[in-house]
Amino acid sequence: MNMNCKHVIKKMSAFQDNALSTAELTAIEQHLKECQKCSQQWQELESVWEKLDTVETISSAPFFWSKVSRKIDETENVPSQSAVRILSWIPAPAVAAIALIIALLSGIYLGKFLSQHTTINQYAASEQEIGEWYTLNSTDEYRGESITDIYVSLISEDASTDR
Amino acid sequence: MTDAQIMLQVKNGDAEAFEQLVEKYKLPIINFCLRFSGNKDDAEDLAQDVFVRVFQAAERYEDRAKFSTWLYRIAVNLCLNHQRRKKLITFLSLDRNHHDSSERSSDNLEALFSSSTPEREYELKEQQRLVQQAINSLPENQKTVVILYRYHNLSYQEIAKILNISISAVESRLHRAKLNLKKRLLTVMKQTKEI
Numbered sequence: 001m002n003m004n005c006k007h008v009i010k011k012m013s014a015f016q017d018n019a020l021s022t023a024e025l026t027a028i029e030q031h032l033k034e035c036q037k038c039s040q041q042w043q044e045l046e047s048v049w050e051k052l053d054t055v056e057t058i059s060s061a062p063f064f065w066s067k068v069s070r071k072i073d074e075t076e077n078v079p080s081q082s083a084v085r086i087l088s089w090i091p092a093p094a095v096a097a098i099a100l101i102i103a104l105l106s107g108i109y110l111g112k113f114l115s116q117h118t119t120i121n122q123y124a125a126s127e128q129e130i131g132e133w134y135t136l137n138s139t140d141e142y143r144g145e146s147i148t149d150i151y152v153s154l155i156s157e158d159a160s161t162d163r
Numbered sequence: 164m165t166d167a168q169i170m171l172q173v174k175n176g177d178a179e180a181f182e183q184l185v186e187k188y189k190l191p192i193i194n195f196c197l198r199f200s201g202n203k204d205d206a207e208d209l210a211q212d213v214f215v216r217v218f219q220a221a222e223r224y225e226d227r228a229k230f231s232t233w234l235y236r237i238a239v240n241l242c243l244n245h246q247r248r249k250k251l252i253t254f255l256s257l258d259r260n261h262h263d264s265s266e267r268s269s270d271n272l273e274a275l276f277s278s279s280t281p282e283r284e285y286e287l288k289e290q291q292r293l294v295q296q297a298i299n300s301l302p303e304n305q306k307t308v309v310i311l312y313r314y315h316n317l318s319y320q321e322i323a324k325i326l327n328i329s330i331s332a333v334e335s336r337l338h339r340a341k342l343n344l345k346k347r348l349l350t351v352m353k354q355t356k357e358i
Binding site for chain 1 (some may be wrong): 287
C-alpha cells in the first residue's frame with residue numbers, strides 16, 4: 001500500500017494509538033522512513049504526547065473516605081433537596097438584596113410595633129382617668145347654672161382631687 | 164468480587180462495600196478531576212461529589228455495563244458542570260482584572276524559559292502549569308477524550324461507551340485534540356530546545 005503525505009498526516013493520530021489495520025500501520029511506518037517532512041511531524045507529535053506526562057498527579061488522599069461518608073450523611077439530612085436546588089439557582093447578589101429588603105421591612109415593622117406598644121403603656125393610666133372623667137354620670141345632667149358657677153364648681157372638684 | 168457485585172451489595176444498603184469501591188477508585192477519579200479542573204482543591208471536592216452521587220444513585224444501578232464506565236460517566240458530567248459554572252462566574256465577575264491563575268503573558272513565559280532558573284523543581288512546576296494550561300485550552304469534547312485516553316488508559320470503545328458517542332467520533336476528537344496540543348506546546352518546547 002502506498003501512502004501519500006496527506007493521508008499519513010491524517011492517520012498519524014490513529015497510528016500513534018495503534019488503532020489501524022496491520023497493513024496501514026506497516027505502510028505508514030515505511031512512509032515515515034522515507035519522508036523527512038512526515039517523519040519530523042511524527043517526532044513532534046510524539047514529543048508533545050510525551051510532554052503530557054508532566055502534569056501533576058495526586059498520589060495519596062488520606063481521610064478521603066471519611067469526607068465522602070460525611071457528605072453522604074449531610075445530604076441525607078437535608079429536608080428538601082428540591083428547595084435547596086431551586087435556591088441555589090438564585091444568584092448571590094439577588095439573595096443579598098432580598099435579605100436586605102426583608103431586614104429593612106422587619107426593622108420598620110418592629111420599630112412601629114415597639115413605639116405603639118410604648119405609647120399605650122404610657123397612657124394606660126390616663127386612659128382610666130379619661131374614662132372616669134367622661135363617664136355618663138358626670139355629664140348627663142344639665143343643672144342650668146351660669147358659666148361662672150360651673151367654672152367655680154369645676155375648680156373646686158379639681159382642688160379636692162389634688163388633695 | 165467484581166465491582167458490579169460490590170455495587171449490588173451497596174444497592175442493598177451495604178455501606179462497607181461502598182467503602183471498598185471508594186478506596187479502589189479514589190485516586191483515578193481525583194486525578195481525572197484534577198486534569199479537568201487544573202486545581203487540587205476543586206479536584207478533591209469534585210471527586211467526593213462523584214462518589215456521593217454514585218451512592219445516591221445506587222438504587223438505580225444495574226449490572227448492564229461496567230461499573231467503571233458508569234463511574235467515569237458521572238465524573239465527566241460533574242466536571243463539565245463545574246467547568247461551565249466556573250466560566251459563568253468568571254464571566255459575571257465584577258472584577259475586570261480577574262485572571263485565571265494558570266494564565267500568564269507569553270512575554271513572561273519566554274523570560275521564564277530563557278532565564279537561567281536554577282531550581283529544577285521550579286522548572287518542573289512551570290512545565291506542569293503549561294501542560295495543564297494547554298489541556299484546559301481544548302474544547303470540552305476534545306479535553307474529555309484526551310484525559311480519558313491519555314491518563315486513564317481507556318480504549319476507544321470504553322471512551323465511546325462513557326461518552327455515548329461512536330468510536331469514530333472518539334478517534335476524530337482525539338486527532339483534533341492532538342493537533343491543538345501540538346500547536347500550543349510546540350512553540351514553547353522549541354524555545355526551550357526540547358525538540
